[in-house]
Amino acid sequence: MNYQPATDRYSNMQYRRSGKSGIQLPALSLGLWHNFGHVDVLENSRAILRLAFDNGVTHFDLANNYGPPPGSAEENFGKILKDDFAGYRDELIISSKAGYTMWEGPYGDWGSKKYLVASLDQSLKRMGLEYVDIFYHHRPDPNTPLEETMSALDLIVRQGKALYAGISNYPAEEARKAIKILRQLGTPCLIHQPKYSMFVRWVEEGLLDVLEEEGVGCIPFSPLAQGLLTNKYLKGIPADSRAAKPHGFLKEEEVTPQRIQQIQSLNQIAIGRGQSLAQMALAWLLKDPRVTSVLIGASSPAQLTDSLQCLKSKPFTSDELEAIEKILK
Ligand SMILES: NC(=O)c1ccc[n+]([C@@H]2O[C@H](COP(=O)([O-])OP(=O)(O)OC[C@H]3O[C@@H](n4cnc5c(N)ncnc54)[C@H](OP(=O)(O)O)[C@@H]3O)[C@@H](O)[C@H]2O)c1
Helix, strand or coil: CCCCCCCCCCCCCCEEECCCCCCEEECEEEECCCCCCCCCCHHHHHHHHHHHHHCCCCEEECCCCCCCCCCHHHHHHHHHHHHHHHHHHHHCEEEEEECCCCCCCCCCCCCCHHHHHHHHHHHHHHHCCCCEEEEEECCCCCCCCHHHHHHHHHHHHHCCCEEEEEEECCCHHHHHHHHHHHHHHCCCEEEEECECECCECHHHHCHHHHHHHHCCEECCECCCHHHCCCHHHCCCCCCCCHHHCCCCCCCHHHCCHHHHHHHHHHHHHHHHCCCCHHHHHHHHHHCCCCCCCEEECCCCHHHHHHHHHHHHCCCCCHHHHHHHHHHHC
16 A cells, blocks of 8 residues: 555656547556456556556556456456545546446447446446546447437536547447537547457558548557467467466467467567567557557556557668568468
8 A cells, every 4th residue: 555656657658649639648558358357366456557657657448347257347446546546536547438248138238328327327336436537338239329329428428427438349430420420419539449459450441540530539459469469479378378367358269370470470570679579569559640549458567567668669660560561461
């Protein structure tokens, strides 16, 4: 306890504006999807959060269902916030989301106004907060009119329960429609949260252009492909990895021999650049100015320390970029 944040916490982080909004986010933000639930060690979660804030990571990303069990990441975060960050609320951007299955029955999933409003109320209670800074619709709902879901985000913002609205996992054209509806309602969309990494590149086929045209920020999640784009899987699946944990979302089947070969080749380029593979994978995303912040995970303070060093990356040469493309083909 008795945490005193580092006094130089703003000296090394870069802050980037989210689209055409007034909000700047740290180049690296921290997500609490894994490693912050009741199945995890609270003191480790606390150490990661403290280290993040000490290094200027002002944005923590949650969702109603993070854990396991669902809701427990918000509970643990609420506890740590109260213990350690109570005096620093105004230096933090805290986000939550609803859109995936959270409770039984027809009102605990997808995109109805009923679900979003009730879920945020539950999230606020778990975290002990009066408001979140960003509230996202977590995934598109094919069966609820987009107008209803967006009007729920607008309502939540007008109620003061969130300051900004965001969308996540929306394909390009649906994102464009959602952004337009939100603008018409008077609650501009702050940011889109898509999956994006060297291994998952669908956003390059239209979404990034839409976001730029509309003046909306972009915060890629799983930028390290859940750990694949690090030195973790160079020699297979280690016991202390997400792929080896029963509740991890990275499945053993995804760590194929071909993947490992690609990771090894990428690692050689990273070594040539004098950095770790994680640092290179993060710098590769941040080279695009349309990317506001990159949303990483970490299971230890050491991993976070490693990832933070991506901010010291030198620019990529065209030869390096070509060599990376060749490996990813
Ligand atoms: N909107 C959505 O639908 C959605 C979906 C998924 C995630 N997200 C958000 O995005 C956040 C990040 O996702 P993610 O956790 O999948 O991100 P990630 O950064 O791709 O993966 C994080 C994992 O990679 C490993 N790792 C991280 N840094 C490392 C390093 N420097 N060296 C070696 N290994 C390292 C750790 O795995 P080990 O645990 O194996 O050590 C860590 O848990 C989530 O917390 C959440 O906030 C959003």
